[in-house]
Amino acid sequence: MRSGFFKQRYAELVVLTDSPAVKAWTAALVIALVAAPFIVSSFMLSHLTVILFTIVGALGLMVLTGFTGLISLGHVGFLMLGGYAYAIGVTRMGWPPEAALVLSAVVPAVFGLIVGLPSLRLHGLYLAITTLAFSHIVSASILAGGKFTGAGKGIMIERPVLFGMSVASDRAFYWFCLIMCVAAVLLTLNLRRSYVGRALVAVRDNDIAARTMGVNLWRYKLLAFLISAAITGVAGALMGMYASIVSVEGFPFLLSIEALAIIIVGGIGSVLGAVFGAIFIVTLPEVFSWLVKIGGGRLADLMTTSAHEIRSVLYGLAIIGFLRFDPRGLRGMWHDLRHTWVQWPLRF
Amino acid sequence: MGYFIELVISGLAIGAIYGLVAMSFAVIYKATGIVNFAQGEMGMLTAYTSWSIAVTLGTGGVLTVLTAVVVGAVLGLLCERLIMRPMLGEPVLSVVLVTVGLAVVLRSIVTIVWGAAPHKFEVAGADTILQIAGIGIRVSQVTVIVVLLAALGGFWFFLRHSRFGVAMRAVAADEKTARLMGVSTARVQAVAWAAASGLAGLAGAFFAVIYGLAPTIFELGLKAFPATVLGGFDSIIGSGASGLIIGVLENLVGGYLPSTLKEIAGFVLILVVLMVRPFGLFGEKRIERV
Numbered sequence: 100m101r102s103g104f105f106k107q108r109y110a111e112l113v114v115l116t117d118s119p120a121v122k123a124w125t126a127a128l129v130i131a132l133v134a135a136p137f138i139v140s141s142f143m144l145s146h147l148t149v150i151l152f153t154i155v156g157a158l159g160l161m162v163l164t165g166f167t168g169l170i171s172l173g174h175v176g177f178l179m180l181g182g183y184a185y186a187i188g189v190t191r192m193g194w195p196p197e198a199a200l201v202l203s204a205v206v207p208a209v210f211g212l213i214v215g216l217p218s219l220r221l222h223g224l225y226l227a228i229t230t231l232a233f234s235h236i237v238s239a240s241i242l243a244g245g246k247f248t249g250a251g252k253g254i255m256i257e258r259p260v261l262f263g264m265s266v267a268s269d270r271a272f273y274w275f276c277l278i279m280c281v282a283a284v285l286l287t288l289n290l291r292r293s294y295v296g297r298a299l300v301a302v303r304d305n306d307i308a309a310r311t312m313g314v315n316l317w318r319y320k321l322l323a324f325l326i327s328a329a330i331t332g333v334a335g336a337l338m339g340m341y342a343s344i345v346s347v348e349g350f351p352f353l354l355s356i357e358a359l360a361i362i363i364v365g366g367i368g369s370v371l372g373a374v375f376g377a378i379f380i381v382t383l384p385e386v387f388s389w390l391v392k393i394g395g396g397r398l399a400d401l402m403t404t405s406a407h408e409i410r411s412v413l414y415g416l417a418i419i420g421f422l423r424f425d426p427r428g429l430r431g432m433w434h435d436l437r438h439t440w441v442q443w444p445l446r447f
Numbered sequence: 448m449g450y451f452i453e454l455v456i457s458g459l460a461i462g463a464i465y466g467l468v469a470m471s472f473a474v475i476y477k478a479t480g481i482v483n484f485a486q487g488e489m490g491m492l493t494a495y496t497s498w499s500i501a502v503t504l505g506t507g508g509v510l511t512v513l514t515a516v517v518v519g520a521v522l523g524l525l526c527e528r529l530i531m532r533p534m535l536g537e538p539v540l541s542v543v544l545v546t547v548g549l550a551v552v553l554r555s556i557v558t559i560v561w562g563a564a565p566h567k568f569e570v571a572g573a574d575t576i577l578q579i580a581g582i583g584i585r586v587s588q589v590t591v592i593v594v595l596l597a598a599l600g601g602f603w604f605f606l607r608h609s610r611f612g613v614a615m616r617a618v619a620a621d622e623k624t625a626r627l628m629g630v631s632t633a634r635v636q637a638v639a640w641a642a643a644s645g646l647a648g649l650a651g652a653f654f655a656v657i658y659g660l661a662p663t664i665f666e667l668g669l670k671a672f673p674a675t676v677l678g679g680f681d682s683i684i685g686s687g688a689s690g691l692i693i694g695v696l697e698n699l700v701g702g703y704l705p706s707t708l709k710e711i712a713g714f715v716l717i718l719v720v721l722m723v724r725p726f727g728l729f730g731e732k733r734i735e736r737v
Contacts, residue, residue: 239710414548415552416548
């Protein structure tokens with residue numbers, strides 16, 4: 100058991116981790132993830148890829164809803180903008196994929212600022228409705244965009260060649276998603292421990308107190324929207340690359356709910372929570388359908404005919420269940436487990 | 448001119464449906480301070496259930512309307528008792544997200560049970576066309592407008608003159624003081640949920656009769672949001688009346704401008720309204736400036 104937490108410098112207080120064990124395990128995890136494509140099956144590999152870009156998207160929502168406490172029901176709008184910005188940049192404007200990827204962060208960020216403006220005057224629920232309205236407006240405008248946005252048909256895109264390396268193969272794309280995911284995790288972790296992150300959390304916990312302590316609400320609420328939309332937009336571009344197509348049907352409203360489910364299940368307000376939540380929510384339908392297949396019978400038929408509905412029911416039940424029984428989410432459970440492991444046989 | 452009047456009249460009919468749903472949002476918000484995102488789904492489930500009842504028992508027009516109200520109210524009571532009551536005292540964010548979860552579950556259950564194919568909700572006499580001043584309008588459309596007006600009047604009387612209505616307003620104004628005065632907040636919450644779901648059920652059933660029964664009915668909830676926001680979340684009467692405004696606006700936009708704009712006309716309107724009057728047209732002023 101470790102004891103005597105004695106900090107002398109400010110930097111020691113905000114350091115990501117001071118535990119050699121955590122560093123060692125993180126290194127082992129990263130090595131395992133990098134080596135994964137050589138070991139796991141191709142089905143498992145695509146599942147891992149989905150988890151990776153879902154984590155990026157969930158982190159985007161986490162910055163806004165988890166850190167800053169602004170509920171967004173329209174995150175699929177930013178996802179859509181990111182995906183379309185990338186696709187339009189590559190196919191319509193002939194930009195190199197690297198530049199289009201930057202565009203997929205910039206375009207949603209600009210729209211994030213626009214959506215963020217009412218957040219300065221609106222209370223939680225009204226804001227949630229504004230973002231909901233925003234996502235509907237985005238999908239309606241894309242459908243009305245004619246040839247430029249591909250309207251109802253969407254835009255086909257190919258897996259790009261980035262910095263001289265092709266990510267066309269599933270393995271290469273997995274590594275690319277891994278890099279983006281690690282970058283997003285590092286970005287949000289560092290954001291959370293910096294002045295900006297603390298200001299955002301202060302706005303969430305008590306905006307009047309935060310303001311009294313010199314946090315400019317106007318600036319930090321908008322900044323939260325900006326960062327959140329940019330990260331989510333990149334996730335949208337990754338989604339588009341994975342599916343090789345961006346279309347309005349590819350970004351259903353359910354994704355907004357899925358993102359909310361992820362951060363609730365994982366634990367609101369923590370980066371680790373977003374990671375746990377994404378793994379749980381993406382894996383849940385797979386595990387469920389596997390269980391049903393073992394059970395067989397009529398339920399299995401239902402599973403094949405209405406997979407989308409079953410998935411929604413599972414998300415909904417996960418949201419209700421976690422909020423009802425353990426609002427701290429999976430991260431809270433992990434916290435308890437770790438403490439039990441470290442402090443055993445003591446209780447606390 | 449005839450085209451314009453036709454658009455306005457059919458807009459009033461759909462607006463009356465929005466108004467009913469918007470009222471149900473406002474009832475729950477006023478009594479409990481949360482927005483029930485599952486309102487459209489409540490209406491959808493009620494519409495499907497009353498359709499099944501109407502098909503099996505062959506109920507007529509008035510009886511179908513009554514079934515919808517009763518089914519909706521029972522559904523609301525169940526949801527309140529099983530899901531919302533245990534969440535009493537939790538942060539507003541959690542409670543609202545629970546209703547979002549509930550919405551997703553209800554929506555999918557309807558599709559799993561009744562299938563995704565659209566049905567026709569046949570009610571005897573509902574499709575008869577009345578000629579009023581040279582304009583054809585269906586009986587069901589007239590009925591829904593009358594029902595909205597009746598609901599508006601009924602709620603106005605209930606909130607102003609009945610003992611329970613006053614208790615409800617007391618809870619909305621100050622929950623703690625209301626409890627000290629002997630008002631049971633749990634009972635107020637239960638009644639609010641039952642009343643709101645009854646209204647939403649009515650709206651769902653009328654929508655199904657006029658426009659057909661399909662799993663997209665839940666969008667009624669999204670469409671009615673602008674009406675609630677326009678009227679102000681804490682103004683039940685204002686929300687109901689704003690439904691009519693939104694319905695007419697949507698129909699006029701759909702009639703004269705490209706049809707994709709019709710879907711988002713209401714949302715664009717509320718974005719503007721929220722910027723100018725963040726508490727709605729009839730809502731209580733609570734200034735929030737940053």
